[in-house]
Amino acid sequence: xxxxxxxxxxxxxxxxxxxxxxxxxxxxxxxxxxxxxxxxxxxxxxxxxxxxxxxxxxxxxxxxxxxxxxxxxxxxxxxxxxxxxxxxxxxxxxxxxxxxxxxxxxxxxxxxxxxxxxxxxxxxxxxxxxxxxxxxxxxxxxxxxxxxxxxxxxxxxxxxxxxxxxxxxxxxxxxxxxxxxxxxxxxxxxxxxxxxxxxxxxxxxxxxxxxxxxxxxxxxxxxxxxxxxxxxxxxxxxxxxxxxxxxxxxxxxx
Numbered sequence: 001x002x003x004x005x006x007x008x009x010x011x012x013x014x015x016x017x018x019x020x021x022x023x024x025x026x027x028x029x030x031x032x033x034x035x036x037x038x039x040x041x042x043x044x045x046x047x048x049x050x051x052x053x054x055x056x057x058x059x060x061x062x063x064x065x066x067x068x069x070x071x072x073x074x075x076x077x078x079x080x081x082x083x084x085x086x087x088x089x090x091x092x093x094x095x096x097x098x099x100x101x102x103x104x105x106x107x108x109x110x111x112x113x114x115x116x117x118x119x120x121x122x123x124x125x126x127x128x129x130x131x132x133x134x135x136x137x138x139x140x141x142x143x144x145x146x147x148x149x150x151x152x153x154x155x156x157x158x159x160x161x162x163x164x165x166x167x168x169x170x171x172x173x174x175x176x177x178x179x180x181x182x183x184x185x186x187x188x189x190x191x192x193x194x195x196x197x198x199x200x201x202x203x204x205x206x207x208x209x210x211x212x213x214x215x216x217x218x219x220x221x222x223x224x225x226x227x228x229x230x231x232x233x234x235x236x237x238x239x240x241x242x243x244x245x246x247x248x249x250x251x252x253x254x
Contacts, residue, residue, distance in 0.1 A: 069085050069100040069101075069102065069126055070085075072100055072102070072126035072127060072129075072130070073085060073102065073126065075130065076102070076126070076129060076130065076133070079107075079108065079133065080107065080108025080115070081104065081106070081107050081108065081129070081133055082104075082105040082106035082107070082115060083102050083103065083104050083105065083129060084102065084103050084105075085101070085102055085103075086101040086102055086103040086123045087101070088101050089101075089123065089161055089163075091163040092163070093163050093178075095174060095178070096163035096174065096178040096179070097178075097179065098123070098124075098125050098161050098179055098180035099125055099126075099127075099179070099180070100125055100126040100127070101123050101124070101125060101126070101161065101180055102123070102124065102125075102126045102129055103121050103122070103123050104118055104121065104122055104123075104124060104129050104132070104133070104160075105117070105118060105121050106118060107133040107136055107137050108137065109137050109141045109142075109152075110137065110138075111142075112151065114151070114153070116136060116137065116141055116152060116153070116154075116155065117153065117154045117155070118154070118155050118157055119154050119155070119156050119157070119189075120156070120157050120158065120159055120160075122157050122158065122159050122160030122161075122183060123159065123160045123161045123180065124160040124161060124180045124181070124182075124183065125161075125179060125180035125181055127181075127241070128160075128180060128181045128182070128183070128240075128241055131220045131221060131241055132183055132220075132239070134220055135216075135217055135219075135220040135221070135239075136152075136155060139213060139216050139217075139219075139220075140152065140155075140188070140213045143209065143212060143213055143216075144188060144190070144196070144209060144213075147205060147208070147209045147212075148190060148196075148205070148209070150190040150191050150192050150194070151190065151191040152188055152189075152190060152191075153189050153190060153191045154188075154189035155185060155188055155189070156185070156186045156187045156188070156189060156195075157183050157184060157185050157186065158177075158183065158184035158185075158186075158236075160177070160180060160182070160183055161177060161178075161179075161180040162175070162177040162178065163177075163178050164177060164178060165178075167230075167232040168232070176223065176240035176241070176242035177240075179242070181240050181241050181242050182223075182238060182239065182240035182241075182242070183238075183239050183240075184236045184237065184238050184239075185198060185236055185237040185239070186198055186199075186235065186236045196209055196210065197235075198210055198226060198227065198235060198236050198237050199227060199234065199235040199236070200227055210226075210237075214226055214237060215253075217237070217239055217253075218251055218253040220239075221239045221240060221241055221251075222240065222241050222242060222243065222244060222251045222252065223238065223239065223240040223241075223242060223244070223251070223252045223253075224237070224238070224239055224251075224252070224253045224254065225237070225238040225252070225254055226238065226254070228254070229254040
């Protein structure tokens with residue numbers, strides 16, 4: 001059953017900090033100690049009000065969207081992201097739309113010179129890029145170094161934005177991918193060229209590492225699915241920031 005978690009803004013930083021501590025404790029096998037909190041990812045931009053008027057369908061790349069992209073891009077570049085504004089992909093279904101699309105190539109990781117690359121250079125909504133980069137840079141990269149003694153070099157993902165239904169079904173609700181608010185991750189490539197696949201491969205260290213960063217992902221995303229959730233996610237992690245339910249106040253962490 002989905003895990004229901006209230007989402008008051010004042011608790012978001014505590015939830016992310018706790019997620020980081022739990023992930024590192026799981027990988028090290030030691031009890032939590034009273035140590036300084038690690039740096040937190042950048043705060044998420046506010047969720048648009050439901051009372052805002054939707055963009056005119058005849059002008060999907062309007063000036064307000066350009067302005068929003070510029071502000072978000074500035075934040076990402078200051079944080080060390082290799083990112084650029086992207087054209088909205090052409091789709092046949094008018095219900096698929098992505099606000100402030102960006103192409104995400106790499107993110108900076110504190111304490112090292114080399115960036116963390118995203119091999120597929122996915123196109124995602126800019127606000128989702130902030131969440132993804134925060135999780136990868138603040139949690140995943142240092143956790144993998146601690147577990148393997150090798151730097152995380154490349155993340156292998158899907159394309160990000162895709163105009164399709166959930167689980168690729170022929171009918172039903174649109175996926176968060178249809179808004180550029182989701183990513184699928186297949187594996188993590190280390191500096192020594194080895195891979196940590198999301199799909200269990202029988203390597204206990206790999207499985208423990210994936211489980212730790214997966215549990216901690218609920219501090220950054222509203223949906224976290226992967227092997228064991230259902231057949232559609234048996235070989236990858238699905239992460240998104242789509243709101244859920246009639247009150248939009250719970251998370252799906254499986």
